[in-house]
Amino acid sequence: MRKHSQSTLHALAALIAVCSASCDQQTEQTAAAASSKKTPTITSTPANLKPTDGGAKLPEVRTAWKQAASVSIMWTDGNxxxxxRQLSELVELHKAVSETPAYENALVSADCELKLYNSIVPGLISGHLSPDEARSLLxxxxxxxxxxxxxxxxxxxxxxDSKQARALVAELQSGxxxxxxxxxxxxxLEQDANLLLGPTPDRLGEFLDNPNAARAFQYHALTAVFLDxxxxxxxxxxxxxxxxxxxxxxxAGLLEKVPKLINxxxxxxxxxxxxxxVVDYLSKWRNGSFVK
Known part of the structure; x- marks a missing residue:
């Protein structure tokens, strides 16, 4: 099981790299279409994202998703x-989306996290974020x-109706x-779902339209590892x-300086x-494989 989990996580890491590349291309196309307009930033949490009795409605969550996708966090433009500021605003949007326990919120929450850690770590590596700033954001x-x-x-x-979901709920409730x-x-595996068909930018909309709890949980789990x-x-x-x-x-430095966090x-x-x-992910963040 450990070897399977290890190979799965590395495969999913490759998926994130593909996801990142797709999103970069999507961002460039959006910027070209916007001509001379600047990339919009999040100035406030949309009023329609406030939780309701049945959870945030799909169009409202899509608004948050598109708002997060419109943010382009760059460390090389001299500003x-x-x-x-954009990082802090995206952290606030992530918080607002995560407050409602709905399927679509789980997906968009994880999507915000993907963009955040893929911006925070490169900012730390480049020296634009101090370790304290990075740790505070995380x-x-x-x-x-x-x-x-x-x-x-x-x-x-x-x-x-999922037996595995019920077992997982019991496990989560156990404390x-x-x-x-x-x-x-x-x-x-219970749902016979391919592990590599995760919510890339081109497919997240499909998962929003066609709820699949396993996909949402997968995305949440994957972003948890990357944040760790x-x-x-x-x-x-x-x-x-x-x-x-x-x-x-x-x-060698990891074992010397943060031994309690390793293994x-x-x-x-x-x-x-x-x-x-840690070494593998740091290498990918340094060479831009995870930049979104």
Missing amino acids: PEAAK ASIASNRFSKSSLITMLNTSAP KPVNLIEASNALL VAGVIAAYASAGGNLHADDAAVA APGLLSNRSISVSI
């Missing part, structure tokens, strides 16, 4: 303060993401730590670790965070 995301009780509500509502990746795999790894990287930088060293030096369960995913995963 880091604008990028920081802590805000962690404290305001889709909650365990929201996952339970989403599973009960979106997969009422015991749950390895989200393994739980995600089990739910997907981003947290380890920020802690390593805070302890004086060199984010630009070669892989072998980073691996320990991730705070959000409860999945063991190994040196190899």
Whole structure:
């Protein structure tokens, strides 16, 4: 099971890279269509995102999704303060979306997280974000993401006839730590779903239109792992670790400077965070594979 989970996570990491590339292309096309207009930023949380008795309605969640997608966070345009402001605004939008325990909110919440960690870590690597700033942003995301009780509500509502979903709900209600990746795999396998058909930018709209609780849970689990790894990287930088060293030096540095975080369960995913995963993800963030 551990080897299966490890290979699955690396496959999903490759998926995120594809997702990122697709989104970059989509952003460039949007910018060209907008001509000389500047990329819009989030100035306030849309009033229609406030939770209602039945959860946020689909068109309202789509508004949040499109609003998040319109943000282009750049660290190379000579205006880091604008990028920081956009990050803070996206953190607030993520918080608003995550407050409602609906299927579509789970997807858009995870989509916001994808954009956030793929902007925060490169900002840290480039020196535009300090380790303290990166850790503060990641802590805000962690404290305001889709909650365990929201996952339970989403599973009960979106997969009422799923035996695996019911088992997962019981596991979440037990109060015991749950390895989200393994739980995600089990739910997907029950539904005979291909692990590589995740919600890329071109397909997220399809998943919003055709609810699939396993997909939403998969996305939530995957972003949890990436946020855990981003947290380890920020802690390593805070302890004086060199984010630009070669892989072998980073691996040794992680064991020296943040030993308690290595091979320990991730705070959000409860999945063991190994040196190899941290080094692999850091390498991809450095070369731009995860930039969205």
